Amino acid sequence: xxxxxxxxxxxxxxxxxxxxxxxxxxxxxxxxxxxxxxxxxxxxxxxxxxxxxxxxxxxxxxxxxxxxxxxxxxxxxxxxxxxxxxxxxxxxxxxxxxxxxxxxxxxxxxxxxxxxxxxxxxxxxxxxxxxxxxxxxxxxxxxxxxxxxxxxxxxxxxxxxxxxxxxxxxxxxxxxxxxxxxxxxxxxxxxxxxxxxxxxxxxxxxxxxxxxxxxxxxxxxxx
Amino acid sequence: xxxxxxxxxxxxxxxxxxxxxxxxxxxxxxxxxxxxxxxxxxxxxxxxxxxxxxxxxxxxxxxxxxxxxxxxxxxxxxxxxxxxxxxxxxxxxxxxxxxxxxxxxxxxxxxxxxxxxxxxxxxxxxxxxxxxxxxxxxxxxxxxxxxxxxxxxxxxxxxxxxxxxxxxxxxxxxxxxxxxxxxxxxxxxxxxxxxxxxxxxxxxxxxxxxxxxxxxxxxxxxxxxxxxxxxxxxxxxxxxxxxxxxxxxxxxxxxxxxxxxxxxxxxxxxxxxxxxxxxxxxxxxxxxxxxxxxxxxxxxxxxxxxxxxxxxxxxxxxxxxxxxxxxxxxxxxxxxxxxxxxxxxxxxxxxxxxxxxxxxxxxxxxxxxxxxxxxxxxxxxxxxxxxxxxxxxxxxxxxxxxxxxxxxxxxxxxxxxxxxxxxxxxxxxxxxxxxxxxxxxxxxxxxxxxxxxxxxxxxxxxxxxxxxxxxxxxxxxxxxxx
Numbered sequence: 001x002x003x004x005x006x007x008x009x010x011x012x013x014x015x016x017x018x019x020x021x022x023x024x025x026x027x028x029x030x031x032x033x034x035x036x037x038x039x040x041x042x043x044x045x046x047x048x049x050x051x052x053x054x055x056x057x058x059x060x061x062x063x064x065x066x067x068x069x070x071x072x073x074x075x076x077x078x079x080x081x082x083x084x085x086x087x088x089x090x091x092x093x094x095x096x097x098x099x100x101x102x103x104x105x106x107x108x109x110x111x112x113x114x115x116x117x118x119x120x121x122x123x124x125x126x127x128x129x130x131x132x133x134x135x136x137x138x139x140x141x142x143x144x145x146x147x148x149x150x151x152x153x154x155x156x157x158x159x160x161x162x163x164x165x166x167x168x169x170x171x172x173x174x175x176x177x178x179x180x181x182x183x184x185x186x187x188x189x190x191x192x193x194x195x196x197x198x199x200x201x202x203x204x205x206x207x208x209x210x211x212x213x214x215x216x217x218x219x220x221x222x223x
Numbered sequence: 224x225x226x227x228x229x230x231x232x233x234x235x236x237x238x239x240x241x242x243x244x245x246x247x248x249x250x251x252x253x254x255x256x257x258x259x260x261x262x263x264x265x266x267x268x269x270x271x272x273x274x275x276x277x278x279x280x281x282x283x284x285x286x287x288x289x290x291x292x293x294x295x296x297x298x299x300x301x302x303x304x305x306x307x308x309x310x311x312x313x314x315x316x317x318x319x320x321x322x323x324x325x326x327x328x329x330x331x332x333x334x335x336x337x338x339x340x341x342x343x344x345x346x347x348x349x350x351x352x353x354x355x356x357x358x359x360x361x362x363x364x365x366x367x368x369x370x371x372x373x374x375x376x377x378x379x380x381x382x383x384x385x386x387x388x389x390x391x392x393x394x395x396x397x398x399x400x401x402x403x404x405x406x407x408x409x410x411x412x413x414x415x416x417x418x419x420x421x422x423x424x425x426x427x428x429x430x431x432x433x434x435x436x437x438x439x440x441x442x443x444x445x446x447x448x449x450x451x452x453x454x455x456x457x458x459x460x461x462x463x464x465x466x467x468x469x470x471x472x473x474x475x476x477x478x479x480x481x482x483x484x485x486x487x488x489x490x491x492x493x494x495x496x497x498x499x500x501x502x503x504x505x506x507x508x509x510x511x512x513x514x515x516x517x518x519x520x521x522x523x524x525x526x527x528x529x530x531x532x533x534x535x536x537x538x539x540x541x542x543x544x545x546x547x548x549x550x551x552x553x554x555x556x557x558x559x560x561x562x563x564x565x566x567x568x569x570x571x572x573x574x575x576x577x578x579x580x581x582x583x584x585x586x587x588x589x590x591x592x593x594x595x596x597x598x599x600x601x602x603x604x605x606x607x608x609x610x611x612x613x614x615x616x617x618x619x620x621x622x623x624x625x626x627x628x629x630x631x632x633x634x635x636x637x638x639x640x641x642x643x644x645x646x647x648x649x650x651x652x653x654x655x656x657x658x659x660x661x662x663x664x665x666x667x668x669x670x671x672x673x674x675x676x677x678x679x680x681x682x683x684x685x686x687x688x689x690x691x692x693x694x695x696x697x698x699x700x701x702x703x704x705x
Contacts, residue, residue, distance in 0.1 A: 011290045032438065137498075143509065201380050212454070
């Protein structure tokens with residue numbers, strides 16, 4: 001008997017089932033098809049403006065920095081501000097997301113490099129799929145437009161999130177993801193990012209900038 | 224260490240731990256940090272207790288349908304271009320992983336934190352095959368330099384102080400300036416970040432554990448704060464996930480419920496910094512991410528726990544709250560438990576994985592105060608299960624002769640209530656009279672285990688039973704008067 005068959009048959013023997021019982025099969029099929037939401041957490045159940053405000057407040061509590069940006073056209077200037085305020089060179093790693101790559105970066109002195117990060121970038125910019133207000137969590141989806149390495153390798157992770165993509169809770173975000181990618185389909189990676197990288201492994205003291213970004217800077221685009 | 228359990232030496236291990244000043248200093252960090260942080264963050268979420276019920280119910284549902292969800296999970300991983308491997312034992316899991324590493328031509332392997340990797344003693348197997356494993360979680364990296372096992376399931380180096388880490392870094396990082404300042408923890412963190420960055424970029428294979436496996440989508444989930452797990456799985460050509468079979472949850476909604484209690488119970492955070500859902504290898508258009516994605520599903524005795532008194536243990540989501548709140552763990556630290564899983568969850572799980580003959584001491588390492596169960600996010604009845612093990616140990620005549628005769632001696636009186644009352648009140652009177660001057664004893668025959676560390680108070684004011692009866696009588700009388 002293969003390892004797979006033996007493990008499954010031990011499970012079935014222990015549970016006292018054959019694996020063919022119709023009620024069990026139906027229960028599993030229904031659960032996977034319907035994906036019930038479970039208990040609702042009241043915190044994020046707000047009008048949309050309230051959700052955006054809660055997202056910003058919660059993200060700040062995780063030690064991310066957050067600014068409002070009126071429209072996409074204002075993103076390059078907001079990035080330039082951040083780089084200047086933090087004494088960083090005017091250089092930025094960016095994917096090919098048209099919402100950002102097509103902006104007029106020429107107005108700024110920023111030198112762009114495109115594609116995945118090789119670990120030599122101080123600052124990188126990706127676009128979030130969503131923000132979840134409940135815990136100030138960014139939701140990043142892997143693609144050629146927004147390469148995963150940009151989320152993790154640069155010291156400064158800059159992230160654009162559109163205010164309209166901010167949800168109250170994780171469950172609403174999953175519904176939106178299913179609507180975009182299809183039921184049961186996932187991007188290669190979905191990264192929830194809640195603040196900058198940290199570790200408490202030395203004497204339980206929380207220190208920022210363990211292996212991932214030392215800083216997370218969120219730009220909430222209003223339009 | 225994981226290959227050679229010292230669970231049988233628990234009593235000797237614990238005695239040494241109590242006399243270790245470095246360890247005792249480090250353990251004060253556990254006592255002060257974790258408990259307050261968890262309590263504060265739980266108080267901020269009104270639904271926290273109801274979410275614990277929800278998490279318990281989801282895990283119970285998943286376990287009751289485990290065979291079916293595992294099949295769905297496998298089908299969805301395969302559909303996304305990944306490979307699922309099944310391992311009955313630790314040896315089979317090691318063989319599968321070594322095979323994948325061999326096919327990838329691996330020289331170095333970076334590793335995210337994984338307790339299953341410890342359980343199957345993977346690092347020793349990789350080294351024996353000429354492959355260099357590099358632990359990348361800061362705590363795991365530190366203990367790998369010291370050739371130690373983790374002493375806590377989420378804070379592996381919690382038994383160490385910063386000065387110990389500093390001397391390890393100076394000993395190993397000899398390419399760096401010997402005169403550098405490492406007096407602050409942040410300098411240690413920065414040095415580890417620099418040293419490990421090049422290892423992340425050079426590795427041929429990345430191995431991570433999984434906190435959850437989602438049947439609906441075929442996704443594996445890791446939860447970290449450092450980002451090391453993400454660099455481990457994103458940069459090399461091959462990503463191997465090693466997970467035990469009870470990590471299955473049905474849907475993304477289900478795991479979102481459980482994630483709400485995981486970080487809060489573990490570190491007192493509302494959410495850990497990185498929660499990563501991985502589904503298959505890189506897609507055709509992708510410019511980064513692994514080209515190969517493998518999942519090794521480990522049984523190692525767990526399938527036989529279903530349908531037994533220990534099934535509830537399979538709900539465990541490895542948050543560490545039980546050990547953070549355990550007075551025995553606080554006193555002796557994690558290494559005393561002698562294997563991979565310490566604290567209350569280890570006291571229950573280790574005998575099922577190693578056998579009660581090897582790990583029968585661990586369920587005795589409990590005061591039955593019940594704090595572990597009261598904080599467990601999936602409400603595992605840990606004290607009840609430790610009691611099951613104690614009974615099994617006694618029934619199989621594995622406990623020492625002195626303990627067995629002591630219990631029999633006590634049982635003789637306990638079965639004869641009148642004799643018990645007489646003997647205890649006689650004993651009380653005699654001891655009360657002997658200790659009437661000092662009010663306590665610095666030594667008592669057969670009780671050196673107590674009196675070596677603290678005085679034994681001289682009894683006063685009657686036995687518990689006589690006082691209980693008197694109390695009941697007086698409250699009944701008061702009740703009638705009112």
